[in-house]
Amino acid sequence: MNNIERYKKYRQTQVELHTKILDDYVDEVGFKQAAHTLGILNNRDQVVMEHETEYDALYDFNIYEKFRAGKSILSLFAENYSSENQVENEMLAAMLQSKASLYEVIHVDKTEGVLMLNDIMSDLNEPIKIIDISLSNNTISSPLIYTRVLDLEGFSMTSGLGFVFSIDHKDYILNRSRKMLKKLKSGDTSLDNFITYFHLNRSDGILTRFENVK
Template structure:
């Protein structure tokens, strides 16, 4: 089985898992939108379509208690999982939102090589049909990667920025994280880049999963 075929199977499984996890009674949606600072009275105020995906992503992956996210809690509560679900859940427990530089794009293989913008780490291969067709190397991408054995895939939402703003984004995100100080660095970083996407983000590409 080639990587693209494997990617499509895992992508569909991931979408299904997200839907199941979001039904957990332990997820506090109001707390999530409050942390993102998008609640005005009883109304959630969104500025773009990608923000809806960001809210759902935050509810699945933000730390709820004892450094556990909703994927971790789902894994504990649900005994019946298939092989791909088990693999995904294990990876989802460790998934973190980070800013990445694009090292290489291979449209023929639907792959992108991404390298962390903050740390000198080895580039990882991400399989994604939509992103590989639309991104260019002058773009930075904030994404939550699900690392599998052969490749990685995104959790399904991304914030895009100009590469020339890298230094500013790194400095500004650190200042915002100190101000947010929710008690978890991963969540603080996500909230910071959610805010930065509003002020400095590029239009994000969205696609229907088939």
């Protein structure tokens, strides 16, 4: 089985796990709690979306971020779930170890569905190889991407989260994000970064379709 075939198998497993988590652990109250934390619940208790792709971001936020008493829904799910097979076990482990960051795309191979990324928020300069078929076919030239990376054997993949910015706006995005982060006081860097880049995506992002998180 080559990496593309493995990727498709892992992606399908990921979608199934995301669906189980959202269906079993996130009710309407929890969904609105996430929207409130993200700053998209209005004073009429309505979730305000600017584009349908923002639902994917809200699903990701619900699953992975630790805004419910310092724990993620993902970790609660993992504590009570028995994996049904090895692929599911590997995927769940990768999900638990994943992190979101701002990456610069340094190479795209549309034939293999591969993107090479540099983590701008990390001191490590080692490129990360991810497979994302839809993103590799639709991405602009050398963008910045705020995404969540899941590491698997031989390659990595995204969770389905994706805020895309023009490389020409790199300095502005970094400067603006630092100013926005100073106003957030949650004490959780990952949570604050997600909120910041969600709103930066609204003001300065480029609409790009990632594969759905659910």
